[in-house]
Amino acid sequence: MSTKLLKTVFIVLFCILSRISFSQTKYNLDPKSIQTGKEIFEVQCAACHNFTQNGIGPQLSQIIMKREKNWLISYLKNPQKTMAEELNFDKRVIAMPAFAHLKKNEVEDLLAFINSRQSKPDPKRAISPDGLINPIPESIKKSELTLRLKYLYTAPATSDKIPLARINTMVVLNDASKKVFLSDLRGIVYHFNEKELKPYLDFKKMVPEYIHVPGLATGLGSFAFHPDFLKNGLFYTAHSEKANSKKPDFNYADSIKITLQWVLTEWKTNNPASETFEGTRRELFRIDMVSQIHGMQEITFNPYAKPSDEDYGLLYIGIGDGGSSESGYPFICENPKNLWSSVLRINPSGNNSKNGKYGIPETNPFKTDKRFAGEVYCRGFRNPNRIYWTPDGKMIISDIGHTNVEELNIGQKGLDYGWPYREGTFIIKPDANMKQVFDLKGNTKSYTWPSAQYDHDEGYAISAGYVYNENEIPALKGKYIFGDIVNGKVLFVENKDLNLGQITNIQEFTLEIDGKIDNFRNICNNNKTDLRFGQGANGEIYVYTKTDGRIYKVVGCE
Numbered sequence: 001m002s003t004k005l006l007k008t009v010f011i012v013l014f015c016i017l018s019r020i021s022f023s024q025t026k027y028n029l030d031p032k033s034i035q036t037g038k039e040i041f042e043v044q045c046a047a048c049h050n051f052t053q054n055g056i057g058p059q060l061s062q063i064i065m066k067r068e069k070n071w072l073i074s075y076l077k078n079p080q081k082t083m084a085e086e087l088n089f090d091k092r093v094i095a096m097p098a099f100a101h102l103k104k105n106e107v108e109d110l111l112a113f114i115n116s117r118q119s120k121p122d123p124k125r126a127i128s129p130d131g132l133i134n135p136i137p138e139s140i141k142k143s144e145l146t147l148r149l150k151y152l153y154t155a156p157a158t159s160d161k162i163p164l165a166r167i168n169t170m171v172v173l174n175d176a177s178k179k180v181f182l183s184d185l186r187g188i189v190y191h192f193n194e195k196e197l198k199p200y201l202d203f204k205k206m207v208p209e210y211i212h213v214p215g216l217a218t219g220l221g222s223f224a225f226h227p228d229f230l231k232n233g234l235f236y237t238a239h240s241e242k243a244n245s246k247k248p249d250f251n252y253a254d255s256i257k258i259t260l261q262w263v264l265t266e267w268k269t270n271n272p273a274s275e276t277f278e279g280t281r282r283e284l285f286r287i288d289m290v291s292q293i294h295g296m297q298e299i300t301f302n303p304y305a306k307p308s309d310e311d312y313g314l315l316y317i318g319i320g321d322g323g324s325s326e327s328g329y330p331f332i333c334e335n336p337k338n339l340w341s342s343v344l345r346i347n348p349s350g351n352n353s354k355n356g357k358y359g360i361p362e363t364n365p366f367k368t369d370k371r372f373a374g375e376v377y378c379r380g381f382r383n384p385n386r387i388y389w390t391p392d393g394k395m396i397i398s399d400i401g402h403t404n405v406e407e408l409n410i411g412q413k414g415l416d417y418g419w420p421y422r423e424g425t426f427i428i429k430p431d432a433n434m435k436q437v438f439d440l441k442g443n444t445k446s447y448t449w450p451s452a453q454y455d456h457d458e459g460y461a462i463s464a465g466y467v468y469n470e471n472e473i474p475a476l477k478g479k480y481i482f483g484d485i486v487n488g489k490v491l492f493v494e495n496k497d498l499n500l501g502q503i504t505n506i507q508e509f510t511l512e513i514d515g516k517i518d519n520f521r522n523i524c525n526n527n528k529t530d531l532r533f534g535q536g537a538n539g540e541i542y543v544y545t546k547t548d549g550r551i552y553k554v555v556g557c558e
Contacts, residue, residue: 040110061118163549167544203220224315234266249287265282296319341420365413405455418448458484462482464533473554480493488524520545529545
């Protein structure tokens with residue numbers, strides 16, 4: 001099987017689209033059925049599919065014309081079986097999830113909606129012969145190092161369906177207490193230790209408008225404690241709510257759909273030492289999103305900033321393009337006056353913003369430049385999923401790519417990293433077929449290159465990590481450890497080799513889990529592992545997989 005085939009998530013539908021078999025079967029044209037189908041699509045399908053561009057899965061604007069209705073129904077119920085029986089694909093390829101839980105009428109309504117969105121192929125979206133088949137031919141090398149992990153326990157299930165526990169963000173209080181917290185996207189912030197998780201805050205009880213569907217990253221995106229938390233009791237969260245829950249502070253033309261809103265909230269606890277939250281909250285701002293993907297995935301403070309530093313107490317916020325590019329609205333994230341596709345820096349205690357609820361620091365790069373949004377620290381990201389400072393002070397921004405390239409970037413004030421016109425060190429064309437990337441060929445547009453990148457022969461979505469800087473595991477010291485969300489590979493680069501705009505080599509660990517050479521796909525019994533990383537109070541590294549909710553600790557390397 002070719003590397004090109006292996007890189008394609010949900011590849012089977014691309015092959016479906018290439019097998020023309022014009023359907024004569026009638027679909028329900030009733031507006032109520034179509035509306036119900038739209039609602040099902042938004043929850044079940046829209047995180048991966050749309051009708052304009054290929055995303056995680058292919059765009060679906062011609063699917064009804066090219067496959068019989070009964071075949072589509074069978075495929076929806078059991079795509080893996082269809083692949084095995086009819087298309088004879090390699091088992092390593094990732095099939096879309098089965099929708100056997102949908103009732104017959106729900107499937108009919110879903111197909112009615114998809115049928116209502118059919119259109120002729122757009123010539124602008126045609127495959128170009130100049131597109132790169134394999135953008136990065138060099139493979140990630142397997143290092144001689146074996147990373148040893150120990151299983152700790154399984155997080156409490158927050159669903160009876162995969163992913164069982166959407167454990168996501170680990171945060172350490174940057175004070176003498178060194179308490180560690182871990183969040184679940186479904187709305188729970190836990191106290192974390194190596195034996196158990198204890199609930200600290202439950203969003204479902206505190207925020208009635210809160211939602212964690214639709215979408216793969218909808219919910220409690222991130223949280224961060226103010227560096228003076230023990231004194232002022234302040235911490236911050238990014239979460240999602242239904243469209244039009246309240247008037248947004250940042251929006252776009254009302255002719256463009258709103259799928260949901262992301263909200264930045266400040267919380268004040270009555271007692272910072274309490275094991276559970278009691279207190280108040282206030283909203284800092286909310287922003288509309290075109291789709292349910294690439295929202296406000298990260299908020300954090302610079303842990304190395306001291307009270308005398310200008311960065312102290314300033315909150316960094318990663319906001320993606322909201323799916324605007326692949327939905328046909330790249331101008332939303334392209335416009336420098338907008339917040340989408342940017343890393344922001346604000347002063348939560350200030351009030352010189354337009355809504356008066358937060359401050360824009362005087363040292364922000366565009367504070368006095370009317371061509372830009374003053375909140376922006378740097379821009380040009382599709383999905384700035386995690387922000388992390390290395391022990392030597394570099395700001396690392398991971399950016400989850402479209403269909404070709406995953407990035408690690410060094411964030412610096414005022415720089416543009418290229419989205420929606422760059423994916424890694426390659427050209428991408430948002431007005432053409434975004435499945436393809438192109439060689440720069442001397443293009444000198446001054447976008448900043450990533451510091452490490454890999455293409456989709458090697459993985460599908462970057463999972464950011466941490467530098468191990470302790471002495472307990474000498475072989476790991478100085479390595480930035482990260483991985484791939486989907487295939488569960490654990491990777492590393494040398495922190496000393498991470499330099500602005502200079503590509504460094506990535507290597508892969510062999511994994512020993514509880515004394516056995518293994519991999520996370522095998523342990524999860526699923527082609528998607530949903531791999532994440534955390535770092536504890538003493539610099540130790542944790543690894544967890546949302547698919548099964550298991551939490552591991554890195555205990556050695558040799």
